[in-house]
Amino acid sequence: MTNSTALLPNLILAVAKTIETNADDLTALDQAIGDGDHVTNLQRGIQALAAQSEALSQLDWQAALQKIGMAVMSSVGGASGSLYGTLFMAMGKNLQNRPLTIAVFAEVFMKAVEAVKQRGKAERGEKTMLDVLIPVAELLLQNADQPEVLEQVKQTAIAGADATQNMLATKGRASFLGERSRGYIDAGAKSSQLMICAIVDVLTAT
Numbered sequence: 001m002t003n004s005t006a007l008l009p010n011l012i013l014a015v016a017k018t019i020e021t022n023a024d025d026l027t028a029l030d031q032a033i034g035d036g037d038h039v040t041n042l043q044r045g046i047q048a049l050a051a052q053s054e055a056l057s058q059l060d061w062q063a064a065l066q067k068i069g070m071a072v073m074s075s076v077g078g079a080s081g082s083l084y085g086t087l088f089m090a091m092g093k094n095l096q097n098r099p100l101t102i103a104v105f106a107e108v109f110m111k112a113v114e115a116v117k118q119r120g121k122a123e124r125g126e127k128t129m130l131d132v133l134i135p136v137a138e139l140l141l142q143n144a145d146q147p148e149v150l151e152q153v154k155q156t157a158i159a160g161a162d163a164t165q166n167m168l169a170t171k172g173r174a175s176f177l178g179e180r181s182r183g184y185i186d187a188g189a190k191s192s193q194l195m196i197c198a199i200v201d202v203l204t205a206t
Helices: 005-021 023-033 038-056 061-075 078-095 102-120 130-143 149-166 173-181 187-205
Strands: none
Touching: 005 023, 005 038, 005 061, 005 187, 023 038, 023 173, 023 187, 038 061, 038 078, 038 187, 061 078, 078 102, 102 130, 130 149, 130 187, 149 187
């Protein structure tokens, strides 16, 4: 991890590129069991962050994370805006101006994921983004001191997204489909996985 927010423009750009590259596949997943607007909502938030990326890079991590959370909350429609906004704002709140080591980030990220669970009234195994966020948070907390932890994060995120394919959806619009929600990877889980992997790639390349 780095204590400098100068990397934020690169991180935002990487997230934008991976969502754009995978937009058609994500939309197909969302149209199958969701509202079909997941990618549009995400891109609206990413564009809002891209417009602020240079300003964000001048802030400390606590302020930047909270500002990211507020921007996402106000620009992204649907449940994603509320949940991702909660994630980033909780990260900023719990960081408390500490140096952003992997160990500190692991603690902060776990607390933020707990906040998302409370906001969404959801748990692991319900075919949502939490099926990626929770195992990634647990891995980081348990292995923050391991040199290969970031590569493990990617593998864990991919496994979490893939696991949603055979799950029964119990949250959101997909829950109304009952057994018909099985057989599709959750679009929110997949986009979370893609964004996490894109961020890890930037971090490991620096």
